[in-house]
Each structure stands twice: as C-alpha cells, then as structure tokens.
Amino acid sequence: MPADRIAIGRFSSLTHLSQKALRLYDARGILVPMVKDRFTGYRYYSVSQIETALEIKTLCDLGFGLSEISEIQFALDKGNEEMVRTLFARRLGETIAEIDRLEKIQSLLVEKRDFSELFAMNVSEPVIKDVPALRVISGRRTGTYVEVCGGVSNALFEMIMRPENQKNGVTITGPCLSLCYDEEYREDDADIEMAIPVQGPVLIDDPAFSIRTLPAEKVISVVYRGPYDHDGFSVAFGNAFRFAAEHGLETKGPDRQVYLNNPDETAPDELLTEIQIPVKG
Numbered sequence: 001m002p003a004d005r006i007a008i009g010r011f012s013s014l015t016h017l018s019q020k021a022l023r024l025y026d027a028r029g030i031l032v033p034m035v036k037d038r039f040t041g042y043r044y045y046s047v048s049q050i051e052t053a054l055e056i057k058t059l060c061d062l063g064f065g066l067s068e069i070s071e072i073q074f075a076l077d078k079g080n081e082e083m084v085r086t087l088f089a090r091r092l093g094e095t096i097a098e099i100d101r102l103e104k105i106q107s108l109l110v111e112k113r114d115f116s117e118l119f120a121m122n123v124s125e126p127v128i129k130d131v132p133a134l135r136v137i138s139g140r141r142t143g144t145y146v147e148v149c150g151g152v153s154n155a156l157f158e159m160i161m162r163p164e165n166q167k168n169g170v171t172i173t174g175p176c177l178s179l180c181y182d183e184e185y186r187e188d189d190a191d192i193e194m195a196i197p198v199q200g201p202v203l204i205d206d207p208a209f210s211i212r213t214l215p216a217e218k219v220i221s222v223v224y225r226g227p228y229d230h231d232g233f234s235v236a237f238g239n240a241f242r243f244a245a246e247h248g249l250e251t252k253g254p255d256r257q258v259y260l261n262n263p264d265e266t267a268p269d270e271l272l273t274e275i276q277i278p279v280k281g
Contacts, residue, residue, distance in 0.1 A: 126243035
C-alpha cells in the first residue's frame, strides 16, 4: 500500500474517530476518502486528511452538527470569515441556552420532585391521529433492541447511500422508525422491524431487506423526549395504554416508534421519539 494511503481502520485509530463516524462523514461529504476500492468499497485516506479529521472532531466537540460543519468548511474554503464568525456566534448562543437548561435540571434535582412528575415533564399528552400509508425499505430481525435497531438501521442507510441507488435518485422521505411485534418485553430475542421511508427505485441485493408499504393506521400518539434507554419510555407507553382504556379504544400491533431526530447529531436528553399505538376502528 502506498505510504500516503491510510486504510480506514488505521485512520480511525489515528484520529480517534469511529469507522461508523467516518462512513457518515463520507456520506455527508465533509470527509470524503482519497480512494474507495471499487470492488470492495473499502475506504483509504491521505495523510493530509488527518488534519481535516481532527478539525471535524474539534467542531463536533464544540457541539456543531454535521450540516453546520459542512457550512464552516465551505466558508473556510471560500475565505468567508464573516460566515464562520456568524456560525460560531450562533453556537455560543446555543451553548448559553444549554447552560440555562442544565441549570433548570439542577434546580429540579435539588427540589427532589417525585419521579412521576419528572417523567411527565418529558412526555406529551396522548392524542389520536391518522397516519398515512408509508413506502419504506425495511428489515426484520430478532435480537436485543440495541443490536437490531442499530445494526439493521445502519445497514438500511448504507444500502440507500450506495452509488447505484443514489444514481437512481433514491431519497429518504421521513424519519427512521421501528415496529415491535412482541406482546411482551423480550431481553435477547425481540422481534423488531426497522424501516426508513424512501422514494425512488431501490436496488436491493440482500433478501433480508425489502421494499413494502406500511398500512395507513389510526394511532394513539405520544412524544417522548429523552434517551432511548430511559424509563420515561415506559411512562410514555403507560400513558398511551391508559388513554386507550379511558376512551374505550382497542389497541392492536405492531407498535411503532418514530425517531424524530438524529442520535448522531442530538444530545441524548433532546432525542424525540413518537410512540404510535395502532387502534381498531
């Protein structure tokens, strides 16, 4: 291998950026490998890109999202220092707001409110809504929630971003979602389908994935704000089923969880998940 060509694994080690992050940066166009093997798809970077990677890492540490990092890179390339100052000023304002949010959290914890009150603050009131039919690319597997949700969704995104599918104009039309087919909590063998709304002709070479249309549904909708592994999820589901009982609604499966923002760009406490419980009638 030429001395100026660094394999993605080694580049990850040198920059302390995960390979998942590097693949995402490639897809978003903020750190494109010097070379991609056309047969294996393996990525190789140049020595000069180490500095770029470290700049991106610093900007991420400062709280900039990937779209903002792209804007900063564009501004720097064009010598537009005013745009860079504007973006940094905006980030400073967001940081001040975040400090204010953390101070409010500190105040709540000092007050030692009842746990149920704390959970209620992060869960919306249940509402009934109609969800239209949705064309998706999806994959269904059994395993732990982390394994299935993370593994399948990553595979779906990679398939969508393949050159042949991008050439065909395949685009994502909505947030990623999961469908749970179990009637009880399953620790190691949960039956979960991950789905991403898409339009365009998707080329699929793996029988584990398919294009299908999720049916239109009438659902009980509750939005939860917070980490995916937090007990607030249980509170949100509890509120939805309590609402169903109080209004004489008969629920049916599978439940849906719609991930309204990107966990790669959003703080865990600010993640938004819409829980949808389909109802009959």
